[in-house]
Amino acid sequence: MSSVERRRLLRGLGAGAVGLAGLAVGGPARAQSDPAGTMPPPRDWNDPTTVIYPDPAFEVFDPRFAKYNAGTTSIERIFTGAIWTEGPVWFGDWHSLLFSDIPNNRILCYNTMTRETTVFRHPSGYANGNTRDRQGRLVSCEQGGRRISRTEYDGRIITVVDSYNGKRLNSPNGVIVKSDDTIWFTDPTYGIGGDHEGNRAEPELPRNVYRFDPHRNQLSVVVGDFSMPNGLCFSPDEKKLYISDTGILGGPEPKHTLIRVFDVGEDGKLSNDRVFHDFKGDGTYIADDMRVDEDGNLWCAGGWGPATMNGVRVFAPDGTPLGAIVLPEVGGNLCFGGHQHNRLFIAASKSIYAIDVGTRGVEY
Secondary structure, eight states: OHHHHHHHHHHHHHGOOOOOOEEEEETTTTOOOOOOOOOOOOOOOOGGGGSSSSSSTTTESSSGGGGGGOOSSSHHHHHOSSEHHHHHHHGGGGGGEEEEETTTTTEEEEEEEEEEEEESSSSSSSSSEEEETTSSEEEEEEEETTTTEEOOOOOOOEEEEEEEEEEEOOOOOEEEETTTTTEEEEESGGGGSSSSSSOOOOOSSSSEEEEEEETTTEEEEOOOOOOEEEEEEEESSSSSEEEEOOGGGGGOOOHHHHHHHHEETTTTTTEEEEEEEOOOGGGGEEEEEEEETTTTTTTEESSSSSSGGOOOOOOEEEEEEEEEEOSSSOOOEEEEEEESOOOEEEETTTEEEEEEEESEEEEE
């Protein structure tokens, strides 16, 4: 993508801001093993004629999930060639998906009209998670820069926040923006634990989850007892906050691999901490990042466990496993996009996959 194209994109962001708007254990799906799932038949990802309908990789565990299969649609691999993809975010006003290739220190742009992928930004500060704020600007977690950055309409990249109480952040990972403009993000140590996805350094702060209020220029810790906080998202009404803990990938003991959910107060404070889903019965499986649909279902990109569990797992608001989208690569992140917000984009290892689904996503 040329510098002129980037400036045109950034100037258009404002017009198309996205937005629909000790642990207790809650929900019936606590500490259980998910259905094993099955491995779809092999396919040639470069030959779309090998696909059959409905796509066998779209698995239904619970009858409630059947309606989300759009029928005459299949999973497509729309890009491959990265080292580790993350942070997909939809820019409908540019018909494009931006996503991170963290080890290559770049953000890429996939244009759905031309089906071409170009470099949007390099270097990217080893950007991981990305989102849009309510003014349509790109907000990124820079693991290398150890900050939350924002891309202005004129292309300038500014620091939103990079420290707490005078100490540097670790390596921001996942980020979302609430309808009141507050920015919520996780801060594990993946980006400073080595030189693969950032710059090796000693942590100065605990692995916290933060809330930044831009109106007051105030950063606060909303929860600080995670092993490795990773993905996060709100329920459609923003009254619940889901946060995944992926400490099994390198965090300190105890090695959690679960999703917790909190009630969100009008003052931004969290309460009623409980386990939404515990993956301890699924070996090394984790849920990396998450998004919700209009019905409140939680779509989780993940893997690292049995091959039949790589890709996406979907849970009902009550915690019941509904179904899966099985991919040949480990899922890392996902988002909803497309003109009707019903196209699911999945960042999985070296590739980006996409499939239309029978629901619309809620974006932050």
